[in-house]
Amino acid sequence: MGLKKGELDLVAGGPPCQGFSINAPKRSADDDRNSLFLEFLRFVDEFEPKAVLIENVPGLVSFEGGGTLQAILLALGHHGYSADVKILYAPHFGVPQTRWRTVIIGIRGDQADPLRAFPEPVRNxxxxxxFTSNFEGKNIVALPTNLELPSFVSVRxxxxxxxALANGEIGKExxxxxxxxQNDFQVAMRNGSDGVLNHEAPRLGEINIKRMSFIPPGGNWTDIPEDLLPRGMRRARRSDHTKRYGRVAPDGLASTILTKCDPHWGAYFHYEQDRCFTVREAARIQTFPDSYRFVGSRVEQYEQVGNAVPSLLAAAIGRSIRGVLEELRKHAKKVS
Structure with a gap:
């Protein structure tokens, strides 16, 4: 690549989450995907960047009793980085969904405080x-310190x-x-866009349309008559699966956008239109600008959206790391 060691500002990555996720059906220390952290560290060793960013799911904190997370921090220290970890909540950074990410930041050298590289929440x-949020005796969830911050961005x-679209409506591209x-969020999302792309309604079957007719905004599967429930859910406790077949509350936060906006997976029914979220609506909730076009089949488009770190959260982390690196450069110039 033509880079000398130490020239690169940042190496950032998020190895596949499935091996660590608290939502995964099987979590095993033998999962081959978990060893990808070692491959990531090989890149760090090769380039010796000024900063390192690793993001993952909250389940990383509890995996192997915290041993995996501890090993990552020790490995970064061995490679010359002062590193720390926090769990960030996406709505604190303007993202309209309940989404958590474990974020590890390492700054090269022993003079930098990595905690200063984590962004401060801008919304309540x-x-x-x-999930487990304690690591080495302390709660690592980053919380707002200013109670006067503006409120979160809602789904509406x-x-x-x-x-507006009907169930199954495709329309023009x-x-x-x-x-x-109608608000600053929409202004930002529409910047540079001359129309709405990737906005096609998946077609729900007749049984799901019937189920949806009983669900009010903010409701879920417990509002559906028992004879219309999927057979496997008829004996479920009413406290189970609280997001399944959910119709999102317009003035609340969306469920975590996953790789499918399937009603069996979560609250993906539109609050006033009798259909599921489109790819574009999922992308808005992930804070992708409207100018960003998703390609491939619709299934692939949903996967592209759901697998991403929300843009506003990623931008907040990036700006914060850049600020610390700029301070270190200024300090180095003064010393020299």
């Missing part, structure tokens, strides 16, 4: 921690200007907006 949002704030931008 309701949260519920349903995020997608209400997109054109590039559609007109439903209205002018």
């Amino acid at each position: 949002a309701p949260l519920r921690v349903n 704030d995020a997608i209400d200007d997109l054109p 590039r559609k007109n907006y439903r209205s002018g931008p």
Whole structure:
């Protein structure tokens, strides 16, 4: 690549999450995907960047009783990085969904405090921690320190200007907006765009349309009459599967956008239109700008959206790391 060791500012990556995820059906220390952290560290050793960023799911904290996370931090230290870890909540950074990420940041050398490289929340949002958040005796969830921050971006704030669609409606490839931008979020998402792409409604079968007719905004499978429930859910406790067959509350946060907007996976029914989220609506909730075009089959497009780190969260982390690196450069110039 023509780079000398130490020239590169940042090596960033997120090895496949499935081996660590608290939602995965099987979590095993023998999962070959987990060894990809060693491959990532090989890149770090090769380029010796000024900073290292690793992102993963919250389940990383509890995997092997915290041993895997501890090993990663020790390995970064062995390679010459001061490193630390926090769990970030995407709504604190303007993302309209309940999404958590474990973020590890390492800064090369022993003079830098890696905690200063983590971004500060810019919004308040309701949260519920349903995973292990303690590591080495401390809670590593990053929380706002300023209670006067503006409130979170809601689902309605995020997608209400997109054109209405019926169940299964395809329409033109590039559609007109439903209205002018209604808030700063929509203004930002529409910057550089001259229309709405990837906005086609998946076709739900008749049984799911019937089920959806009983579900109010904010409701879920427990609102469906028992005889219409999938057979496997008829004996489920009402406290189980609380997101399945959910219709999102317009003034709340969306469920985590996964690689399918399937009603059996979560709350992906539109709050006022009787259909599931389109790829574009999922992308808005992931804070991709409207100018970003997704390609491939619709299944592949949903996967591209769901596998991504939300753009606004990624940008916040990047700006924070850049700020620390710029301070270190200024300090180095003064010393020299």
